[in-house]
Amino acid sequence: MEEHETLPGFSRPEFEPMIFTDAAGNVIPYGDRWDDEDAPSESYDSSDHLERFAPIHDVADALIDHLVRTYVVARDENIAHLSDLIRLPSGASRAVRLQPTDDTCTPVTLVFTDFPAVVGHAGWSLETFLPDCGCDACDETWESSADGLESWVDSVVNGHVVESFGPSAAGEHRTTIRDRDGNLIGERRSGGIDPELFVATPLREQDLPLTVSWKPWPRRADSPTGQRRLFTP
Secondary structure: OEEOOOOOOOEEOOOOOOOOEOOOOOEOOOOOOOOOOOOOHHHHHOOOOHHHHOHHHHHHHHHHHHHHHHEOEEEEEOHHHHHHOOOOOOOEEEEEEEEEOOOOOOOEEEEEEOOOEEEEEEOOOEEEEEOOOOOOOOOOOHHHHHHHHHHHHHHHHOOOEEEEEOOOOOOOEEEEEEOOOOOEEEEEEEOOOOHHHOOOOOOOHHHOOEEEEOOOOOEOOOOOOOOOOOOOO
């Protein structure tokens, strides 16, 4: 296995190339299907060869093993952790929560679905769906989904997530996530979220207003430190 640049110290599993063909027997070049042209309108309503996303489950399992080896976290696999999510996916089959011993660090929950896909949850409302869509028009691949998952995990465990709430749960809620160099890679604003939805990381309305910069996960003493730049929001 080759160490992947997106998450230093993590070796992504290797897979045999998968080849898929259309009805005429032509190879479908997933990931480079439409070149610079617009995707056909009917491709937005189709998702062929979903098995092409299957490796994302193995990548997620390898990531979980890597995080348990590298950081001071407890691993708990229980489908009940599906309740950590705000947006519930269909066809969820497994849920794994990784809980750091330091409560200034956000836990991470990874949910596996039979699409196949992986949903990641961190903090109060930070969530990622990989693949993001899966339709033929979006032309995603398991590789692009794995890149996204590894980048998301890298940002979360290195403390690059900030969440803020207004004076009430009905007020504005803002979440930002940055890469290891401090570049903004995602931002979410909402008009308020019911605190009762926050299961993995409880939130009490009496604690508002509140801004939290989730801290980097503590590393195990025997884990390699790796080379990384830590951005402090």
